[in-house]
């Protein structure tokens with residue numbers, strides 16, 4: 034029987050409904066029984082009206098495994114390339130260094146870097162740093178790190194501010210071509226010129242009539258500090274009659290009394306996005322300037338300016354934003370969560386900034402797979418958190434080792450057991466992952482929830498006189514007695530069951546001497562799928578149980594080898610960096626969840642984060 038069990042445990046499967054490890058045959062039986070029950074229920078519910086084939090709200094639909102790089106070979110991005118089939122392709126990812134990147138930016142990174150890579154070209158990481166008031170060193174560093182972590186290497190890291198002198202020259206060129214004028218109007222006047230609240234007729238102000246020489250002189254005056262902020266600004270002379278508001282003589286330069294992160298106090302004037310972006314794209318010979326659809330109207334001014342300046346013209350095309358429902362991505366809102374201590378920081382594993390997703394333990398490859406699976410079109414993609422988790426789960430399933438971790442340990446003394454050494458595969462289905470030795474002791478620890486003081490017919494784990502298998506252990510055990518302190522069971526005594534049928538289920542355990550760890554189980558931070566729309570605002574919608582802490586969990590000693598061999602999986606972007614952070618120590622805690630080491634860990638204290646549950650949470 035012993036051999037049969039050891040051999041058998043390698044083939045055990047998780048019963049997702051009960052969380053038990055059972056044999057293939059038993060699982061088949063259970064599934065058939067449940068399917069029958071579900072079919073009967075369905076027949077009953079459909080009897081009067083046969084409708085509602087729509088997928089159940091909140092339920093994850095089957096994720097079709099996408100071909101890697103699929104998003105470039107077909108659909109929108111393929112069309113974009115066909116519109117301008119040039120080589121080498123040159124793209125850029127242009128974040129503003131005014132905050133941490135979020136999951137939506139992962140799409141932008143995958144699109145821009147991926148497009149160039151797919152076509153054998155190159156992609157710049159360009160910091161769009163024209164707004165000195167909002168920029169900070171820590172964001173530059175974090176953004177660079179995230180791009181690398183996702184496995185991309187920019188051909189160069191550039192800064193819009195590196196071009197301040199050249200941009201200034203282009204502004205003078207534009208003035209000389211009578212394409213810009215210095216305007217002294219205030220907000221109310223500008224609004225009126227653009228039709229006002231009542232969308233009335235549009236008109237230009239008197240400043241638009243100024244001769245080129247005067248504009249040049251005044252613009253130089255702006256540069257030389259003759260004007261205070263808002264006293265003067267450079268305006269492009271576009272087409273005020275045009276139906277597109279992006280052509281209504283947009284600002285090109287404004288006076289700002291701010292010191293710039295890179296250029297210090299050199300400049301008193303700073304170019305706007307509308308002036309800067311298309312020209313920097315042109316300077317860098319960008320072939321395809323890919324951005325999100327809120328810039329569709331801006332495409333007209335983008336093309337107008339490069340044409341007017343007679344410089345190289347990149348092609349701008351727009352794809353749909355990626356939005357995740359059930360969380361907030363806005364910087365202002367996350368700042369509130371952080372400042373008011375609802376979360377541990379910008380990298381709290383319950384958030385969807387990229388630093389948070391990274392800290393939670395999600396591998397970069399899973400994020401790229403997620404973006405690729407969703408595909409790229411011009412429509413915004415609104416995705417439920419559960420869908421993201423499902424992709425991560427599938428990715429981890431075949432790439433990380435298995436270990437036993439007990440969240441809420443309770444000792445079981447197996448009276449007739451002797452210490453034995455077991456050889457346990459890291460993942461039975463992937464022999465290449467190898468195996469590790471584990472000493473099985475006379476006392477083992479099992480999950481409190483795997484024991485019941487009173488047995489019942491439909492219960493298959495440990496109970497008095499009921500046999501249950503311990504994963505990888507030669508014989509099942511049955512409980513013979515237990516002791517309590519008040520309501521709490523403090524010890525179970527058990528014996529081996531050496532004769533008879535194989536047990537129906539197997540549970541995980543840890544031997545004596547296992548390392549104590551803290552486990553943080555993260556649940557959704559908000560109760561609703563739309564926290565922004567919640568009554569009382571998003572803060573009133575916070576889930577009070579979004580972080581559960583198990584401070585006395587135990588991890589088996591195989592953890593040391595998993596730690597030594599990280600990153601898991603090896604092929605991800607983080608191994609290209611030469612080393613992974615603590616979060617790259619990933620594994621599946623059998624029957625518990627996918628786990629990763631948290632950055633709060635020290636040499637003495639290991640803290641684990643739940644990356645994702647083993648199955649979709651039933652309460653979602």
Ligand SMILES: Nc1ncnc2c1ncn2[C@@H]1O[C@H](COP(=O)(O)OP(=O)(O)OP(=O)(O)O)[C@@H](O)[C@H]1O
Nearest residue numbers: 127128129137138140141323324325353354355356
């Ligand atoms: N949710 C998203 N989905 C896809 N791309 C995005 C998303 N958010 C931003 N991007 C793209 O990332 C690039 C760099 O973004 P940048 O940091 O300047 O964005 P942003 O629009 O200010 O972001 P946010 O306001 O959401 O923090 C831009 O090309 C932008 O279009």
Ligand SMILES: NC(=O)CC[C@H](N)C(=O)O
Nearest residue numbers: 127128129161323324328
């Ligand atoms: N064209 C773009 O990609 C826009 C980038 C710019 N930094 C923005 O989001 O404001």
